[in-house]
Amino acid sequence: MTTPATTTRTVLEATGVTMRFGGLTAVRDVDLTVDTGEIVGLIGPNGAGKTTFFNCLTGLYTPAEGTISYRGTRLSRKPHLVTQAGIARTFQNIRLFANMTVLENVLVGRHTRTKEGLWSALLRSPGFRKAERDSEQRAMELLDFTGLATQRDHLARNLPYGEQRKLEIARALASEPGLLLLDEPTAGMNPQETRATQDLVRAIRTQGTAVLVIEHDMRFIFNLCDRVAVLVQGQKLVEGTADTVQADERVIAAYLGTPTDPTTPPGETPATTDDTGATP
Structure with missing residues (x-):
């Protein structure tokens, strides 16, 4: 990061x-x-x-x-x-796009950091395609950072509870807060998941x-x-x-x-x- x-x-x-x-x-x-x-x-x-x-x-x-x-x-x-x-946030009740993939959920979080407009998207301009590639690369970096890279193509609804929490954090980080x-x-997490979340939060702080x-x-x-x-x-x-x-x-x-x-x-x-x- x-x-x-x-x-x-x-x-x-x-x-x-x-x-x-x-x-x-x-x-x-x-x-x-x-x-x-x-x-x-x-x-x-x-x-x-x-x-x-x-x-x-x-x-x-x-x-x-x-x-x-x-x-x-x-x-x-x-x-x-x-x-x-x-400023980015997560919610007490998980708010993921359940029928979208893990990668797609993180890409949604990138929308405030992309500058391509409607016409660029419709025409698939070179600038849009580059922005799309950059966003996917950044999203994959975040999935790797949160330990979710191997589940990039899984539907969010199929993730275990603790990993859904991680995905929500990855999506929030995608806006570069x-x-x-x-x-x-850590609501609803077992002790092992709680310790992993604690380590993740410390790593987020270390990254700035x-x-x-x-x-x-x-x-x-x-x-x-x-x-x-x-x-x-x-x-x-x-x-x-x-x-x-x-x-x-x-x-x-x-x-x-x-x-x-x-x-x-x-x-x-x-x-x-x-x-x-x-x-x-």
Whole structure:
């Protein structure tokens, strides 16, 4: 893989991101940065707002408040322009083209990096044919990188579950992102597949792509990430190294189901809540 040029150390900067659905605030005033060469984890109990936050970053949702910038440039609210800018993602529920081959799925991910237009495609111009060859070569490099090269002609639906996850990552990498967002990449995997995914994410970082990952597997997150941010009830509770986060009493309380107040310093008793679980 080709390491992308990096001129700005901060790849992603999200400031004050807030997302509301009617009267429900799903994400509230979240700040997060990801720097070049980093793997950052985003964790929290179910319903904490993690995927909603991802959807805000990638243009699927338009935040009510806040700004999101990639390499110092404020992002568009249109998903295809976010991908074009340099952010790619996978989804919690695998979204492959089931009746297309492994190679064809990865080629779909190349569309933001090809410049040939409709007429060039219809006329099969020399420029189009060269772009097609280059895209296939790049796709094969990614399949080799993810260990799927021998299955290039298999239908995506026929791959084992763990390899479908790899294929989704390969397709995301086909857009040549500077930042890759992974939404629960090890969900449903056995321990061997989880270790292989951990190695793959580290290899992606080594090749020059920063990674932001949501995951419920705490061992996976704490072994992998340089920093970890914790969301609880849509707010960022704490952020730091694995050791810092694991030692924070508020994080322990959140995962044990004890109501927490994100403003409560470590070691202090969390604020009480009303009968609905909402903090007064």
